[in-house]
Amino acid sequence: SKQIGALRAEMYHADLGRQMRERVELEKELRHAIDSGQLLLHYQPQIELSSGRVVGVEALVRWQHAKRGMISPAQFIPIAEQSGLILPLGRWVLREACGQLRRWQDQGSDPDMKMAVNLSVAQFTDHELPDFVAGVLRETGIAPACLELEITESCTMLSPQQSINMMEQFRDMGVHSSIDDFGTGHSALAYLTRFPLDTLKIDQSFIRNISSDEKDTALCDTIAYLAHRLGLRVVAEGVETQQQLTFLTSIHVDVVQGYLLCKPLPAADLENFMLQRSGL
Numbered sequence: 001s002k003q004i005g006a007l008r009a010e011m012y013h014a015d016l017g018r019q020m021r022e023r024v025e026l027e028k029e030l031r032h033a034i035d036s037g038q039l040l041l042h043y044q045p046q047i048e049l050s051s052g053r054v055v056g057v058e059a060l061v062r063w064q065h066a067k068r069g070m071i072s073p074a075q076f077i078p079i080a081e082q083s084g085l086i087l088p089l090g091r092w093v094l095r096e097a098c099g100q101l102r103r104w105q106d107q108g109s110d111p112d113m114k115m116a117v118n119l120s121v122a123q124f125t126d127h128e129l130p131d132f133v134a135g136v137l138r139e140t141g142i143a144p145a146c147l148e149l150e151i152t153e154s155c156t157m158l159s160p161q162q163s164i165n166m167m168e169q170f171r172d173m174g175v176h177s178s179i180d181d182f183g184t185g186h187s188a189l190a191y192l193t194r195f196p197l198d199t200l201k202i203d204q205s206f207i208r209n210i211s212s213d214e215k216d217t218a219l220c221d222t223i224a225y226l227a228h229r230l231g232l233r234v235v236a237e238g239v240e241t242q243q244q245l246t247f248l249t250s251i252h253v254d255v256v257q258g259y260l261l262c263k264p265l266p267a268a269d270l271e272n273f274m275l276q277r278s279g280l
């Protein structure tokens with residue numbers, strides 16, 4: 001059994017070695033992908049329950065790899081974060097998303113429609129971020145209130161005071177902030193009142209278990225109630241069923257996002273979706 005143990009250890013190391021080489025390879029390719037136009041954005045509409053209007057879209061990055069096909073952000077965002085590539089990648093996303101919103105506005109989209117952009121913790125702690133965002137808004141002529149920056153609850157909890165400072169700079173610029181994946185990051189509720197926030201996004205995991213899990217249902221209800229009492233807009237994401245939608249309507253969630261309404265789509269397909277809803 002000592003031999004088996006040694007063999008297992010060897011296999012484990014061989015496997016780890018392969019995984020590490022794969023990672024190094026992906027990192028090299030990602031560096032190239034950013035410069036060579038292999039990244040693209042998909043957009044998922046955010047629909048206001050009271051009016052049925054598309055009040056915003058969330059930009060979600062995709063990597064169209066020549067050989068590997070479409071790579072999901074769940075695979076390459078962690079690599080980007082660990083290698084520092086998240087900074088150039090994140091800047092590309094911000095520029096591209098605002099540029100797309102500009103094109104939609106030129107085509108006559110609702111001038112109040114927001115563009116939501118995800119930020120990683122490395123971006124959120126980058127002192128140059130507010131200046132960069134201001135520059136992108138200037139270049140694209142997008143009103144600051146049309147941009148909403150999403151940061152996960154767990155990121156804000158890594159350094160709450162720094163997060164508050166960053167959000168205050170955005171608020172001063174007129175840019176909106178939202179907390180993503182809310183309910184998973186173990187934040188002290190006391191902090192919530194100190195964040196200069198506009199929107200709270202209830203994490204998908206709670207939406208998924210609505211009706212099957214009484215506690216998750218109660219959590220959604222409570223999060224929505226609390227957020228409204230704090231004057232925040234509540235977004236529910238990952239809405240997949242009519243039953244979930246009915247429940248979210250009953251607890252007065254403001255905005256819903258999910259496959260039931262629309263999957264994340266390339267810009268041209270999203271235009272068709274909005275035209276059909278006469279939102280463009």
Ligand code: C2E
Pocket residue numbers: 044059060061072073074077090093118119120180181237238239240257258259260264
């Ligand atoms: P997220 O910000 O929480 O985004 C929501 C994810 O849920 C997206 O996955 C979206 O496609 C997916 N989704 C939307 N509706 C449904 C639904 O009804 N059911 C289910 N099961 N899923 C749904 P995606 O696009 O694969 O992105 C995964 C994560 O990658 C994002 O989670 C975000 O954390 C990160 N990410 C994506 N784009 C960017 C980016 O530009 N910058 C950064 N820093 N992170 C990004």
Ligand code: CA
Pocket residue numbers: 058118150180
């Ligand atoms: Ca998000």
Ligand code: CA
Pocket residue numbers: 180181201203204237
């Ligand atoms: Ca989320």
Ligand code: CA
Pocket residue numbers: 181
């Ligand atoms: Ca997430």
